[in-house]
Amino acid sequence: xxxxxxxxxxxxxxxxxxxxxxxxxxxxxxxxxxxxxxxxxxxxxxxxxxxxxxxxxxxxxxxxxxxxxxxxxxxxxxxxxxxxxxxxxxxxxxxxxxxxxxxxxxxxxxxxxxxxxxxxxxxxxxxxxxxxxxxxxxxxxxxxxxxxxxxxxxxxxxxxxxxxxxxxxxxxxxxxxxxxxxxxxxxxxxxxxxxxxxxxxxxxxxxxxxxxxxxxxxxxxxxxxxxxxxxx
Numbered sequence: 578x579x580x581x582x583x584x585x586x587x588x589x590x591x592x593x594x595x596x597x598x599x600x601x602x603x604x605x606x607x608x609x610x611x612x613x614x615x616x617x618x619x620x621x622x623x624x625x626x627x628x629x630x631x632x633x634x635x636x637x638x639x640x641x642x643x644x645x646x647x648x649x650x651x652x653x654x655x656x657x658x659x660x661x662x663x664x665x666x667x668x669x670x671x672x673x674x675x676x677x678x679x680x681x682x683x684x685x686x687x688x689x690x691x692x693x694x695x696x697x698x699x700x701x702x703x704x705x706x707x708x709x710x711x712x713x714x715x716x717x718x719x720x721x722x723x724x725x726x727x728x729x730x731x732x733x734x735x736x737x738x739x740x741x742x743x744x745x746x747x748x749x750x751x752x753x754x755x756x757x758x759x760x761x762x763x764x765x766x767x768x769x770x771x772x773x774x775x776x777x778x779x780x781x782x783x784x785x786x787x788x789x790x791x792x793x794x795x796x797x798x799x800x801x802x803x804x805x806x807x808x809x
Contacts, residue, residue: 597671601663604675605648607800608659611678612652618804621651679801681791687757689788703749707787708756709765709780713739717747731778733769740775741768753786760785 606619626647629637641660648656663672673683685707689697697704702714710726713719717739722728742751743766755765763783769776793799 600672600675601660602675603679603801603804604663604672605656605659606804607675607678608654609648609652610800612654617651622647625651676791676801677794677797679804680794680797680799681801682794684790684792685787686790687786687788690790693788703753704788705752705756705786707789708759708784709782713749713752715749727780727782731780733767733778733780734771736771738770739767740770742766756782757786759783 602619605622609622610618626644641657645656645660648654676683689704693704700714702712702720705711705713706721706723706726710723710728711719711733712721719728719733719735719737719739721735722733739747739752741747743755745751747768752765755762759765759782763781765780765782767778767780769778
């Protein structure tokens with residue numbers, strides 16, 4: 578399975594290693610299921626690794642080799658190589674093999690999912706990470722600038738404040754509309770305040786809106802559904 582690149586990955590590593598860690602363990606879980614013809618899973622690893630003290634909760638130290646040994650006992654594989662590649666290598670894009678082995682693939686659409694839209698509304702911001710490379714709150718404050726994105730290229734930084742978009746007073750609606758029109762315009766013009774200074778920047782971008790979604794892989798076993806199914 579190939580890793581699908583995400584646009585303009587951030588090497589700043591603010592908190593994305595937590596979410597990436599979840600993707601790595603999803604990769605391990607789906608691989609265990611595949612290797613054992615669905616007979617075993619990460620649950621078996623957890624029982625073997627944590628269930629060692631008969632209900633007691635002592636502090637037990639462990640090392641990388643201990644984790645590898647438990648995984649190998651559940652499903653023989655080159656687990657040391659598996660984790661070394663994912664922990665030591667720096668690659669473009671997130672580790673998506675677990676999603677694809679789970680029966681889904683990452684795609685981009687021009688509108689956010691219902692969940693993402695509700696999450697952004699609750700946080701009072703608009704998420705443009707996958708297009709121009711920004712997250713912006715309703716007062717115009719930049720919350721995040723994605724490394725090496727179009728916004729990064731014009732030296733925007735978190736803490737800057739957007740005053741105007743394409744000659745109109747800033748609003749989330751104005752910004753969202755401007756990004757949506759970039760397929761024709763090829764750019765968004767912003768008036769930006771940084772402390773006591775204001776400057777105009779032209780963010781070159783021609784992709785329109787891009788929001789991540791998962792879609793089922795035709796004919797693939799949907800292991801992700803099986804993993805997330807509530808237990809009764």
